[in-house]
Amino acid sequence: VLPLSSSVLVSSLIFSLFVLDQHYDRLKNACCRQSRVFEDPNFPANDRSLYYSQSPPRVVEWKRPQFSTGCREDKTADKQDLVRAPSLFSASGISPHDLQQGSLGNCWFVAAASCLAKDPSIWKKVIPSPKEQEWPSPGGAPHCGIFRFRFWRFGRWVEVVIDDRLPTSGGELIFCRPGRKSDAFWCSLLEKAYANSFTNFSSQHYILTYCHAYSVTAVKSITLHSGLLSLFRTHxxxxxxxxxxxxSGEWKGAWSDGSEEWKKVSQRERKKMGVTVDDDGEFWMSWEDFCTHFTDLTLCRRVNTHFLSTHKTWNEESVFSAWKQNPDPLKDRSGGCPNNKATYLHNPQVEVNRKYRLHCAASKASSSTYINSRSVLLHTELQKGRYVILPTTFHSRQTGAFLLRVYTDRASHLRELNKDVPDPSCLCFIGPARVVTSITVHAASGLSVPGSSSDPSVYVTIHCEGQKVRSRTVKGRNPEFDLKAIFYRKQEKKAIVVQVWQSRWVRDTLLGSVSVPCPVGESNQTAVLRLQRKDVGSAGYIMVEKSSSSELTAL
Structure with a gap:
């Protein structure tokens, strides 16, 4: 199984990159020594941090949730507190009800943050050391006004440091704000940190105005009883x-807050499900109505890579690379999709078990769909064999960096292929490769198995100048192998040997072998060859396809 995934994966030990080389501990310690509150010079409290080019439609004041009288004056923030006793989390801990969307059209972000609050294994990585960052209780030491958050960006955790100055108008926060019954500011500060990583708040506003995102907070299957025979009539x-x-603003149809349908569910079950009649923005609806009224569903798949786990685990391999233009065809890495037949193989090539780049189109094992999205996911099952992964753009000559992550149920040792042909040996008595040969063993027929009438388990091997390639094991006297190998040969006149073996418990048995001549100049030549064994005249037949060229980048 070889699933190709873009799912977010985290480990228990986190190593972060620091945006603009801002280190939280150093900055906080400096503020404490100098008795001052932190002001982020890279995200100033002015209109440039709100919009790209336009001016705010209203007068904006930047305020801190709590003005610290124990520190030197903060000239950019109003001295009045936003709330009397702010907190990072509410008294009961982090909750999806801690936040509500402001005037910025980033419902996708707020909905995702709401889901984040329900998963401690993730939010503890996004919001590190919350107790250390918390505002002090009344009478405690002054807060330095500095916070840090982490985001999973391009396969790495990136830490962003911010101050706690937030834009307000009329004494109210303009953007994401605490929920109606909460003074928890983690949501407002998290939104600012995310904006900081994109230069300003307006960078987040790229969802269509007629769309709206909701977070899915639970999926429940309930049993309904009906009629006098309710113990037997259930669905x-x-x-x-x-x-x-x-x-606020909720669904008013079936299974909405206070709807007649809830009378079919016991009070105990409703309490267990957390059903309320408050206009808090959270509501239930049937699966059928959900499918009717929503058009898109975004899932974040988390892949388990822990060694000690009772659940299915995967091996992760990742490669950072880029599509780059180069006038030299052997160095160009911007070939585009398979429609560009002349340049398609110029793309970066990532191998699972190869050494050199592919120069001749091979059969496609699997492919994802081209889509204008920041990430692409392919889940596929592959037979044991030799594979090359080609990450491509749709159009040729397009450039950009990418991250490829592959999850397999066995170690794959992924790496990018950069060499086109073998390097010449440094030993003078070992000559360079002179010929490249491609040989495919398609199938065998009429295999002779001594002392057995049942179908044998067999495999095929290809031998060339000390190298060996083996197929998967298949069952039958007329097996299909489809084993392909490419060899860079120093002795062009020496034949390649193909052997067919019977797989056995103690010791495998050679069923037959044949020498395959591969003269230079052959191209896709197919031949049926007789297998030889000492004790019989004919051990069966194999069908091979072969090509050889003195141009080492021809195959």
Whole structure:
């Protein structure tokens, strides 16, 4: 199995990159020594941090949730507190109800943050050391006004440091704000940190205005009873719980808050499900209505790579690379999709078990769909064999960096192929490769198996100048192998040997072998050859396809 995934993966030990080389501990210690609050010079409290080019439509004041009287004056923030006793988390801990969307059209971000709050294994990595960052209780030491958050960007955790100055208008936060019954500011600060990583708040506003995102907070299957024979007449119903990031505005149809349908569910079950009639933006609806009214669903698949786990685990390999232009065809890495037949193989090539780049198109084992998206996911099952992965853009001559991550149930030792042909040996008595040969063993027929009438388990091997390639094991006297190998040969007149073996418990048995001549100049030549064994005249037949060229980049 070889699934190709773009899912976010985290480990228990986190090593972070620091945006603009800002280190939280150093900056915080410096503020404490100098008795001052932190002001981020890279994200100033002015209009440039709100919009790219336009001016704010209203007067904006930058305020801190709590003005620290124990520190030197903060000239850019109003001295009045936003709240009397701010906190990073609410008294009961982090909750999806801690946040509601502001005037920025980033419902996708607020909905994702709401989901984040329900998963401690993730939010503890996004919001590190929350107790250390928390505002002090009344009468405690002054807060330095500095916070840090981490985001999973391009396969790495990136740490962003911010101050706690937030844009307000009329004494109210303009953007993401604490929920109606909460003074938890983690959501507002998280939004600012995300904006900081994109230069300003308006960078987040790239969702279509007529779309709106909701977070799915639960999926539940309940049993409904009906009629006098309710113990026997039951049926299952799937319900979906969603949350509007605005913090209000809910579904009014079946299974909405206070709807007649809830009378079919016991009070105990409703309490267990957390059903309320508050206009808090969270509501239930049936699976059928969910499918009717929503057009897109985004899933974040987390892949388990822990060694000690009771669940299915995967091996992860990753490669950072880029599509780059170069006038030299052997160095160009911007070939485009397979429609560009002349340049397609110019793309970066990542191998699972090869050494040199592919120069001749091979059969496609699997492919994802081209889509205008920041990430592409392919889940596929592959037979044991030799594979090359080609990450491509749709059009040729396009450039950009990419991250490829591959998850397999066995170690794959992924790496990018940069060499086109073998390097010449430094030993003078070992000459360079002179010929490249491609040989494919398609199938065998009429295999003779001594002392057995049942179908044998067999495999084929190809031998060339000390190298060997083996196929998967298949069953039958007329097996199909489809084993392909490419050899860079120093002795062009020496034949390649193909052997067919019977797989056995103690010791494998050679069923037959044949020498395959591969003269230079052959191209896709097919031949049926007789297998030889000492004790019989004919051990069966194999069908091979072969090509050889003195141009080492021809295959």
């Amino acid at each position: 299952k119903l799937r319900l979906v719980r969603l949350r509007n990031p605005w913090g």
